[in-house]
Amino acid sequence: MSSPKSMSRATGWSEEVENLFRFQQAGYRDEVEYVQVKHGASVDKWPESGFVKKLQLRDNTFYYYNRRRECPDEDVHKVKVYVY
Amino acid sequence: MPRYRKELQAQAFTVKATMKNSVVAAPPSAGAFRERPTKPTTFRKFYERGDFPMALQHSSKGNRIAWKVEIEKLDYHHYLPLFFDGLCETVHPYEFFARQGIHDMLEHGGPKIQPVIPQLIIPIKNALNTRNRHVICNTLKILQHLVMSGEMVGEALVPYYKQILLILNMYKNMNINSGDGIVYSQQKRENVGDLIQETLEMFERYGGEDAFIYIKYMVPTYESCMIT
Numbered sequence: 001m002s003s004p005k006s007m008s009r010a011t012g013w014s015e016e017v018e019n020l021f022r023f024q025q026a027g028y029r030d031e032v033e034y035v036q037v038k039h040g041a042s043v044d045k046w047p048e049s050g051f052v053k054k055l056q057l058r059d060n061t062f063y064y065y066n067r068r069r070e071c072p073d074e075d076v077h078k079v080k081v082y083v084y
Numbered sequence: 085m086p087r088y089r090k091e092l093q094a095q096a097f098t099v100k101a102t103m104k105n106s107v108v109a110a111p112p113s114a115g116a117f118r119e120r121p122t123k124p125t126t127f128r129k130f131y132e133r134g135d136f137p138m139a140l141q142h143s144s145k146g147n148r149i150a151w152k153v154e155i156e157k158l159d160y161h162h163y164l165p166l167f168f169d170g171l172c173e174t175v176h177p178y179e180f181f182a183r184q185g186i187h188d189m190l191e192h193g194g195p196k197i198q199p200v201i202p203q204l205i206i207p208i209k210n211a212l213n214t215r216n217r218h219v220i221c222n223t224l225k226i227l228q229h230l231v232m233s234g235e236m237v238g239e240a241l242v243p244y245y246k247q248i249l250l251i252l253n254m255y256k257n258m259n260i261n262s263g264d265g266i267v268y269s270q271q272k273r274e275n276v277g278d279l280i281q282e283t284l285e286m287f288e289r290y291g292g293e294d295a296f297i298y299i300k301y302m303v304p305t306y307e308s309c310m311i312t
Contacts, residue, residue, distance in 0.1 A: 025143065054154075061139060061150035064188045 004082035021071035127170030168207035190233040238290030249302035
């Protein structure tokens with residue numbers, strides 16, 4: 001199981017930051033950890049924007065996300081960006 | 085010598101009202117805008133029984149719904165009318181669940197929404213008839229989402245305009261004239277008059293060719309946003 005080498009906080013919003021925000025709301029670090037925990041399951045994404053659409057939590061319930069941006073500006077600096 | 089005459093209060097359409105020094109009392113209020121209290125909804129009953137496949141998750145960013153079953157596998161004919169029934173609720177968490185649940189189901193419904201439309205009309209009419217400003221605003225936003233949620237949904241709604249547009253006629257001019265002040269309700273999309281105008285424009289846009297005529301029949305002061 002690969003673990004990240006370092007972590008920093010996001011400074012500005014971008015599509016990657018939006019997806020990281022969605023994963024962290026669901027209780028995962030990022031897509032890498034989600035795929036490891038869910039044993040290779042693919043992540044459902046909205047076709048137009050590429051944002052995450054649906055995630056399964058560790059207790060097997062589901063979170064559904066909007067097509068548009070959900071991460072407000074005041075929460076961008078709380079998003080953690082991991083480097084492997 | 086001047087005679088002191090007191091003015092007499094009199095009810096309208098009586099003999100006393102015809103006297104010279106009688107003042108006719110104002111008519112009693114008809115109560116068109118009075119809020120109607122709602123009886124407990126089926127949504128609340130089902131929620132308290134635990135029949136809904138969802139749970140409330142509290143997070144630092146507010147509340148979210150966690151679905152226990154994938155939305156794509158839900159029976160829309162059973163669940164969607166129940167959620168629309170919950171639109172009349174004003175108490176937390178019922179109001180939040182109904183609103184967010186409808187939003188999620190409409191986002192992911194696709195072609196499953198259109199066959200359910202006839203069953204949604206009565207809950208929508210009940211929600212609009214509560215005359216509660218907050219409930220009306222929520223219902224209008226959901227109606228806007230509904231017409232955009234799938235193909236043919238807007239056109240499927242057209243035959244039911246005469247049931248749901250009546251109440252909008254009353255609230256259409258509820259705009260505040262604040263001069264040059266800032267009205268935050270407009271920015272937060274809580275201004276009823278503007279929301280109604282937006283909703284009617286969406287109905288016309290997504291309702292097909294006859295939509296404008298039907299809307300005009302129910303809301304005569306509405307002007308088309310598509311025909312110049």
